[in-house]
Amino acid sequence: MEPRPVDNRAWGLVLPVVLIVSFSAIIPLMTVVNYSVQDILGPTQRVFVGTDWFHDVLKDEDLHGAFWRQLLFSGVVLAVEIPLGLAIALAVPRSGRWVSLCLVLLGIPLLIPWNVVGTIWQIFARADIGLGGYAIAGLMGVDYNYASNPLDAWLTVVVMDVWHWTPLVVLLCYAGLRAIPDAFYQAAAIDGASSWSVFRFIQLPKLRRVLIIAVLLRLMDSFMIYTEPFVLTGGGPGNTTTFLSQYLTRLAVGQFDVGPAAAFSIVYFLIILLLSFVFYTVLTRVGRGGEA
Amino acid sequence: MARIRLAEVAHSYRPDPRSDADYALQPLDLVWEDGGAYALLGPSGSGKTTILNILSGLLVPTRGRVLFGDEDVTRKPPRARNIAQVFQFPVIYDTMTVAENLAFPLRNRGLPAAEIRARVAEIAELLDLAGDLDRRASGLTADAKQRISMGRGLVRRNVAAILFDEPLTVIDPHLKWLLRRKLKQIHEQLGVTLVYVTHDQTEALTFADRVVVMNDGRVLQQGTPQELFEDPADAFVGHFIGSPGMNLMPCQIIDRSAVVGGQRVALAAGAAPAPPAGAGRLQLGIRPEFVRLAPVPGASALSVRIEAVEHLGTYCIVTALLGDVPLKLRAPETFDAAPGAAIQVWFPPERVKIYADGRDVARSLAEPAREIA
Numbered sequence: 041m042e043p044r045p046v047d048n049r050a051w052g053l054v055l056p057v058v059l060i061v062s063f064s065a066i067i068p069l070m071t072v073v074n075y076s077v078q079d080i081l082g083p084t085q086r087v088f089v090g091t092d093w094f095h096d097v098l099k100d101e102d103l104h105g106a107f108w109r110q111l112l113f114s115g116v117v118l119a120v121e122i123p124l125g126l127a128i129a130l131a132v133p134r135s136g137r138w139v140s141l142c143l144v145l146l147g148i149p150l151l152i153p154w155n156v157v158g159t160i161w162q163i164f165a166r167a168d169i170g171l172g173g174y175a176i177a178g179l180m181g182v183d184y185n186y187a188s189n190p191l192d193a194w195l196t197v198v199v200m201d202v203w204h205w206t207p208l209v210v211l212l213c214y215a216g217l218r219a220i221p222d223a224f225y226q227a228a229a230i231d232g233a234s235s236w237s238v239f240r241f242i243q244l245p246k247l248r249r250v251l252i253i254a255v256l257l258r259l260m261d262s263f264m265i266y267t268e269p270f271v272l273t274g275g276g277p278g279n280t281t282t283f284l285s286q287y288l289t290r291l292a293v294g295q296f297d298v299g300p301a302a303a304f305s306i307v308y309f310l311i312i313l314l315l316s317f318v319f320y321t322v323l324t325r326v327g328r329g330g331e332a
Numbered sequence: 333m334a335r336i337r338l339a340e341v342a343h344s345y346r347p348d349p350r351s352d353a354d355y356a357l358q359p360l361d362l363v364w365e366d367g368g369a370y371a372l373l374g375p376s377g378s379g380k381t382t383i384l385n386i387l388s389g390l391l392v393p394t395r396g397r398v399l400f401g402d403e404d405v406t407r408k409p410p411r412a413r414n415i416a417q418v419f420q421f422p423v424i425y426d427t428m429t430v431a432e433n434l435a436f437p438l439r440n441r442g443l444p445a446a447e448i449r450a451r452v453a454e455i456a457e458l459l460d461l462a463g464d465l466d467r468r469a470s471g472l473t474a475d476a477k478q479r480i481s482m483g484r485g486l487v488r489r490n491v492a493a494i495l496f497d498e499p500l501t502v503i504d505p506h507l508k509w510l511l512r513r514k515l516k517q518i519h520e521q522l523g524v525t526l527v528y529v530t531h532d533q534t535e536a537l538t539f540a541d542r543v544v545v546m547n548d549g550r551v552l553q554q555g556t557p558q559e560l561f562e563d564p565a566d567a568f569v570g571h572f573i574g575s576p577g578m579n580l581m582p583c584q585i586i587d588r589s590a591v592v593g594g595q596r597v598a599l600a601a602g603a604a605p606a607p608p609a610g611a612g613r614l615q616l617g618i619r620p621e622f623v624r625l626a627p628v629p630g631a632s633a634l635s636v637r638i639e640a641v642e643h644l645g646t647y648c649i650v651t652a653l654l655g656d657v658p659l660k661l662r663a664p665e666t667f668d669a670a671p672g673a674a675i676q677v678w679f680p681p682e683r684v685k686i687y688a689d690g691r692d693v694a695r696s697l698a699e700p701a702r703e704i705a
Contacts, residue, residue: 227423229410232440245426
């Protein structure tokens, strides 16, 4: 074989991307890496500590707690929002005058700023003056108080997240459903398929890619949740609704432990990356059987 | 299996049709004899697919009734109708294997597993899918997928009719021919009524015993391929069928003969009775194949000027001007007159048709056009 001619012009084409990615991701990440291996005592005083912060952070009991809470939270949120969103998307009419109304109503929670969502629920769920909280505690006679009871706090945070983010799953699924050509439904009608068969053999397979995206988005987002529980419960009662982001913020901003916070940021990032990778790999294989 | 009839059926896609223009399908009455091979032929938007969907039950017609034998099935869903339909683009169930796809219509109807297996094997053999039965259907080529779609239509034994909606659109040309042959064979073997929608005249004329020509939501003519070719009831049919289509030339009728481009054309006795007063635009129609080159002694020859000659292997198509009216005619390959030359042609009177507002004058006098509400 002839040796390939060397042509360096391609670098010119790649360069813009390299620059953009550098400024948007690599350089910020490197500053974090830089902090994570030093003990910063003052603006001019710093000591190189190697991987000490990583050892400390990984052994931290509080962090373990926050990690397992986080996993549980994301699991619950996915288990509720994905099926619920799919069910609602199937119930939204395919055409007609109600379509726009349904979609706008569903879209509203997505348009509300996150800290406002937290504030809405903070007031809504209060047992003394909140509409929801009062209805549960006062009218139904259930002993409900999200500020003091960990279980109530958890339920409130989960319900808030479901309210806030299920519409995203609905909109994704609805778009996916609308993309299925009519011929599929017509063929199924001719073939005598039941509505369950239509769901199982047409709608679900056609929504596979959309559902993968929905699961990944909700997984990553819920794993990084910060604002809403911070406003609603402040991580309490105790540490029962303190998730990873909030733990990190406390470390970095509250206690100004920049080194451990940086080390933990990297670990946090790797966890999300790993989880997303695992989910993506598993999900893309599901429903494709032995095919490559 | 039974005779299928669309009785006074009309359809509008609008919820509140007011005028004729709101109807995608104008009122029609069509009968499909048991075991016939029919083609619905017409350009896009002519209402062919609407008819199919009414037959299969995907659409309930705005007016009229659908009869299978004596049973009125107008409002019955497809599931209850015992009819199979194959669509223009392949519809397959992605997560199933080829065998499962083929078995799906049978399984939904609760047939015993052994019978399903036998039937699937039979259909797979017929459509060259036997080697792929255990493969995922989603990984196959477009034409294999369309064969699966067709297989699902053919797999049910007791259907009243199988409807095909331009099923060969996505298929490669050489396979098209093969599959059409196959359908024809299947029709001969099973004796089931087939209705085949297409805008391709070759496909319609080679496949069907009877062809229904449609345009603009109306049925223009129903007949054998030969009838449509030799005796088009409508100028559109004449022009749409044939390659090139029928010559349609504006004319006047004077003293029982036609005047085209300033020259007189003799007419057969019954072909053009004096057109009713106030009849609209008159056209003289003659197929390029029927125009004679050598003038016959005693016949009135027409002189035309040659514009272009296209050689197509075994024959050539000559474009000429009759006065200022273009005329195409088919000549033997040995035809050697050059463009610009003047030649003599003759229209055999029995091949000449006169159309008033597009309808065959002789015919519309014999059977007055049905009032379309």
